[in-house]
Amino acid sequence: MSTLTHPEWNEKMGGREVAKAFAEQIHGKNVLITGVSPESIGSSIALSIASQNPALLIFASRTKSKLEEVVKSIQDAYPDVIVKVVLLDLMSQESVKVAAKEVSQMTSRLDLIINNAGIMTTARQTTKEGLEGQFGANHIGHFLLTELLMPQLLASASSSDEGATRVINLTSAGHRLSPVRFSDYNWEKSNDEIPEEERHAQLPPKFAKGADDGYNGWLAYGQAKTANMLFSVGLNEKYRGKGVRSYAVHPGCEYPAAQAF
Template sequence: MTSRTDFGQQTLGSEVAKVFADQIRGKTVLITGVSPKGIGSSTALNFASQTPGLLILASRTRARVEEVASQIKEAYPTVKLEIVLLDLGSQKSIRQAAAEVSRLTDKLDILVNNAGICVVTRQKTPEGIEQQFGTNHIGPFLFTNLLLPLLRKAGKTNPPGATRIISLTSAGHRLSPIRFSDYNFEGGKEVPPEEDHFKPLAGAFAKCTEDGYNGIVTYAQSKTANILFTFYLQKYLPSQGIAAYTLHPGSILTDLSRDQDEELAAQFYKVAPYWKSPDEGSSTTLVAALDPALNDTKGLYLVDCQFTEPHHHAKDPVAAERLWRLSEELVGEKFALTV
């Protein structure tokens, strides 16, 4: 249980930041996917409002992240702020960004894996991985593991569980488990029933491109991966003082939906009962990152500032182990979580 059961769907992230100001003050915080009008910018502004020791904003587009940085500097001129360029779809960029973060600080108290994409046509990363799986999961997997030494250092001095890894997912994870037999969705392979996506999908959600690509299903797979990744981290990191949580921020009008056509956008409007402002959309991230009461729970996944259960395929320990090994294979490096 969280410490504020009154927090919910319409709670503002700015309110959460004020309530847990002591958990921000003096801390080193890194947020990925920071761009104007998005959840990342609202999350960054709300962290900045309570005097962190260092706020690092990571984004793949310099102009966009600099726009947010300017807003923060204008509102909170005393906050120490750094910018890191990070393209989570490129493993080369990820390694460069992690090295830059290590030059900026020797510890990291809070990592918010906020960045994500949603595309409707088949694309691949430079490494040949399906773009959504590569950017939404493999990217944060590699970035987080490369930053673990900084998180471990913070974990040694912070109260247990105050050092945190927060990863944003989506309620859409329920539509698909990990398709280990065909994670790139290339087709031509027999997919076991337990790996196949939810059927039947209706309307625009069921539409595929001419080459058989369904962006909704591949997005869902990547979001299941976010939860399984966090589930695996929870198995090993608490002994090192590090907590990990994942969350669905809600339905928010951001640039994430810029590739959707009118039909797909209309269907999303039908299934989402409430559309949040970016400030409301950042609230669950801030609860996950800051609420001390979470250290006394077994929770994994939050929605509307409270714990709930993800789909069973997103907390399967066998799938979590398989995903970790597959992820190591795809980045060409093994990571030991035990020390």
């Protein structure tokens, strides 16, 4: 049995048409979106949500000039929408803590957190705390941000309809490339040095080759995107009874890339 609310929609459906169909769930809400730059999924989500009169939009991202550009496009299209920006570098837990504090000073309640920011890199990067960069930014940074803003989510949940307060984690079909290597999340070991249940499957040719230092960025991306999904599972287990729901969503990608997974 299909649980789709709109089975007639397909990949050609635009974000603003979807937002219009769910107008009641956006109107008057306080929404935080991470990873907001021009021509990105984050700015597209922002424009769609702005089209349905939210009470407050907060954009958290790492490049001030890009944030300002998106704010301008929102203000040009929807001048009545209140938009605030916060500088956030998910590669630094200190930055995440500062950003969460700023957000908590902006509002006492959040209805929706959309953890959208993400990196995919084939060369190894490392967070300020020494974590493998894709796991650190795509998952751990968002995990920390969301947990620090849980008081604001719970404040919304306590006075909202069941299921209206949400954390949306942007994952990817790329999660199929690797489970989470709980014993080696920094990718320092080879596939046969880790427990069987943490090993990656046979890789499609496009993803098989790692960098010269042995680091395969696609696998690390896959681990981070699996972690995004498990984060939603964990949030639902821990907070569903308190009214907060989480969904992990793949935003879609061009057909050849989708086929590769």
